Structure formats: C-alpha cells, structure tokens
Amino acid sequence: MRIAIFTLGCKTNQYESELIRESFEKYGDEIVPFKEKADIYIVNSCVVTHKAESETKKAIRSAMRKNPSAKVILTSCFANLNPDFKMKNLVLYTGERGKLADFVYKKETSPVNLDIEMISQFSERTRATVKIEEGCDNFCTYCIIPFVRGNKIMSKSPETVKREIEMLVRNGYKEVVLTGTEIGKYGEDIGTNLARLLAEIKKVRGIERIRISSIYPTAVTDELIAQIEGKVVPHLHMSLQSGDDEVLKKMNRNYTAGEYLKIVEKLRKKDPLFSITTDIIVGFPGETEEAFLNSMQMVNTVEFAKVHVFRFSKRPFTPAYFMEETVSENTKKIRARRLSEFAKEVAKRYKEKFVGKTVNVLVEEELNGFFYGFTPRYLRVKFPCKSSGILHRIIPVKITSADSELLYGVIKTE
Numbered sequence: 458m459r460i461a462i463f464t465l466g467c468k469t470n471q472y473e474s475e476l477i478r479e480s481f482e483k484y485g486d487e488i489v490p491f492k493e494k495a496d497i498y499i500v501n502s503c504v505v506t507h508k509a510e511s512e513t514k515k516a517i518r519s520a521m522r523k524n525p526s527a528k529v530i531l532t533s534c535f536a537n538l539n540p541d542f543k544m545k546n547l548v549l550y551t552g553e554r555g556k557l558a559d560f561v562y563k564k565e566t567s568p569v570n571l572d573i574e575m576i577s578q579f580s581e582r583t584r585a586t587v588k589i590e591e592g593c594d595n596f597c598t599y600c601i602i603p604f605v606r607g608n609k610i611m612s613k614s615p616e617t618v619k620r621e622i623e624m625l626v627r628n629g630y631k632e633v634v635l636t637g638t639e640i641g642k643y644g645e646d647i648g649t650n651l652a653r654l655l656a657e658i659k660k661v662r663g664i665e666r667i668r669i670s671s672i673y674p675t676a677v678t679d680e681l682i683a684q685i686e687g688k689v690v691p692h693l694h695m696s697l698q699s700g701d702d703e704v705l706k707k708m709n710r711n712y713t714a715g716e717y718l719k720i721v722e723k724l725r726k727k728d729p730l731f732s733i734t735t736d737i738i739v740g741f742p743g744e745t746e747e748a749f750l751n752s753m754q755m756v757n758t759v760e761f762a763k764v765h766v767f768r769f770s771k772r773p774f775t776p777a778y779f780m781e782e783t784v785s786e787n788t789k790k791i792r793a794r795r796l797s798e799f800a801k802e803v804a805k806r807y808k809e810k811f812v813g814k815t816v817n818v819l820v821e822e823e824l825n826g827f828f829y830g831f832t833p834r835y836l837r838v839k840f841p842c843k844s845s846g847i848l849h850r851i852i853p854v855k856i857t858s859a860d861s862e863l864l865y866g867v868i869k870t871e
C-alpha cells in the first residue's frame with residue numbers, strides 16, 4: 458500500500474512518525490509524500506495551540522480531498538483530546554505508534570509501551586531524535602499537554618535507550634537529541650534519572666554528540682550539570698515562559714526569575730559560553746507592562762542564543778482557560794514583536810562572541826554552493842566549500858562574522 462504521514466507539533470511527534478513509518482515498512486508498504494495520492498493517510502496531530510488544532514483539521518480534509526476512498530488515521534494529541542471526533546473514513550488511533558500497522562493489518566491495538574519503541578533511521582535528518590519519556594504532571598496553568606499526553610510518567614529503560622542509540626550509530630548518526638514530554642521527569646517511574654541515563658549513554662561508542670531537547674528549569678540539578686560535558690553538548694533549551702515572579706506564580710511554574718538565573722550562573726560557571734535557548738509567553742492574564750519588561754530584562758541578562766516568543770492563547774481544560782484575559786490581542790501582538798526584535802539583538806550579541814573562534818560543525822545541508830550545520834552549542838553556521846563530501850561529517854570552521862540567526866565562516870583547512 459501507499460502510506461502518507463503528516464506530522465504536526467513537537468519532537469516527540471516527529472519521533473513517533475518515524476515509528477509509524479517503520480511499522481508499515483515492515484509490511485513492505487511504500488511511504489509517499491503527503492501531497493501525493495495514498496491508500497492510507499496518517500495525521501500525527503497537535504493541539505498545543507489553537508492554530509495547531511486547526512492545522513490538524515486542515516490536514517484531514519486535504520487527505521480526504523486527495524483520495525476520497527482512502528482511510529485517514531488520526532493519531533496523537535487531537536485524538537486523545539477528542540475521542541468522539543467523527544468524520545467519514547476517519548479512524549482515531551491512540552495506541553502504541555510502533556504498532557499502528559499491526560492495527561491496520563491485524564486489527565490489534567497495543568497500549569503505549571516505550572520499551573518497544575526503537576527507531577533505526579530518522580528520515581532526511583542528520584541528527585536523530587530519541588524519545589526517552591512520556592507524560593508530565595507539572596500542570597502549568599496554560600498547558601494542555603498533561604491532558605493529552607497524560608500525567609503518568611513513562612520512561613524508556615536505559616538498556617533500551619542504549620540499544621537504540623547503538624543502532625542509530627551503526628546507521629551513521631553522529632548526534633542524538635533526547636526528547637520526551639518533559640524529560641526532566643525521566644526515570645521517576647523506574648528509579649533512575651536523566652543524569653544517570655546520560656552517564657550510561659555516554660559509553661556508547663561512535664556517538665559524538667548527545668543533546669537534551671527541552672527541559673524544565675528545576676530539573677537542571679547539580680547532578681545533571683555534572684554530566685553536561687564531553688559528548689553531552691553545552692546547550693539547553695530551558696523554557697522560562699516569563700521573567701516576572703507574579704506571572705510565573707499564576708502559570709504554576711515552580712521557580713522564580715532569581716532561581717532561574719542561579720541555574721544559568723551554574724551553567725556559565727562551567728562554560729562561560731554555555732548556550733541557552735528558551736520559550737517566553739507574552740500576554741498571559743495579569744501581565745502588566747512592568748511584568749513584560751521583566752521578561753525583556755531576563756532576555757538581556759541571560760543572553761539567550763534564541764527566544765521562541767508565543768502569544769498567550771486559551772486552551773480547553775487548562776486553569777488559565779478560566780482566567781480573565783487582561784491583555785488585548787493587539788497588545789499581545791505589540792509585545793510579541795518588541796520581545797522578538799529585542800531577543801534578536803541579544804542573540805546577535807551572544808553569537809558575535811564566536812567571531813575569530815573555530816567551531817565544530819555537523820554539516821547537514823548544501824544550498825547554492827554553501828553548507829549549513831550546527832555547532833555543539835546549537836548555533837547554525839553557513840560556510841562555502843568546494844566538495845560535497847563533507848555532508849553528515851563534523852568539520853572545523855573558523856568564524857568570521859555573525860548576525861542574529863547565523864554564524865558565518867570558512868573551513869579551517871582551506
């Protein structure tokens with residue numbers, strides 16, 4: 458059969474789409490681009506924002522238009538949130554993603570089980586994402602995820618994670634990105650933690666870089682910081698969400714701006730150029746101009762390499778859904794623009810610290826005679842090179858200039 462997969466949302470969804478792809482390939486099916494005619498369309502959905510929810514519905518409709526007699530399977534968060542959602546030829550599937558093809562061929566449904574989830578390839582990617590955990594019980598007041606991904610923590614055993622990474626190394630991957638719903642919760646259900654897992658997977662021969670995708674600030678303990686060296690790259694995506702303590706309290710984020718800064722200090726004490734990226738929400742109910750300026754101030758103080766700015770949008774089932782909105786849509790737009798522009802200036806300031814330095818780049822793509830790839834600090838580098846034999850290799854590049862998005866350089870040897 459011809460199978461088409463459409464993936465929305467987070468790294469965990471991207472990983473699970475790989476599981477789905479491999480499950481059908483085991484039956485000899487062909488994976489085709491979503492824009493083509495297929496026998497089965499799979500929409501791996503997301504509901505983290507209102508926009509993601511409407512894009513999910515759009516993808517379902519577009520599949521049905523392309524082949525009205527095709528089966529459309531809806532998986533992940535939209536299916537979990539709307540178990541009664543019905544459309545002609547639409548099937549909802551919330552079981553183990555790696556067993557989706559068995560569900561289609563044998564009508565078997567298997568519960569989610571992380572210890573059978575292993576991928577051997579990450580299509581069209583130089584870096585492979587590895588899902589190690591599922592579930593979150595932090596219940597930030599704006600977040601729908603515990604209601605769709607569950608608040609029961611499920612961790613993949615260290616042995617399974619190691620075997621999966623060994624397989625990926627055999628298939629040529631030099632970098633793995635560890636992901637989950639909230640990987641700071643890793644191991645709570647199996648008597649271990651992320652720091653101990655890192656110590657184990659560092660032993661895997663042939664893996665050159667281990668990256669932690671996104672982590673809750675208070676999960677960045679001294680024990681974890683001690684493991685962030687060698688193969689574990691000096692970059693963390695540590696969501697701040699707001700720089701104002703009152704707003705953080707209303708978000709049920711259990712840290713203050715001061716405590717967040719203390720963690721940053723510990724990371725920068727270990728590596729003065731430790732790279733931190735983050736998410737910040739503007740326009741949360743109760744956010745005053747002064748509170749917003751506290752977020753701007755944090756961006757300046759931390760010197761983030763990148764800030765993802767989100768405008769607050771109400772999500773069903775969340776406590777924030779019932780909070781009175783005090784910030785108009787127009788003010789949210791203005792604050793989002795001000796914060797994005799300022800964050801770009803700060804990112805440029807941080808990236809200019811690499812001018813004159815040589816950085817190791819894992820080369821991912823070639824475009825118009827230039828090559829692009831990421832450093833261990835997750836900085837994107839652009840440089841010219843005559844031979845294309847450098848793709849998927851780690852190359853030393855001397856940095857000559859920088860802007861808010863890119864570092865520019867030349868290959869050290871040439």
Ligand code: SF4
Nearest residue numbers: 593595596597600602
């Ligand atoms: S920690 Fe992340 S996933 Fe968990 S509730 Fe908060 S925002 Fe959502």
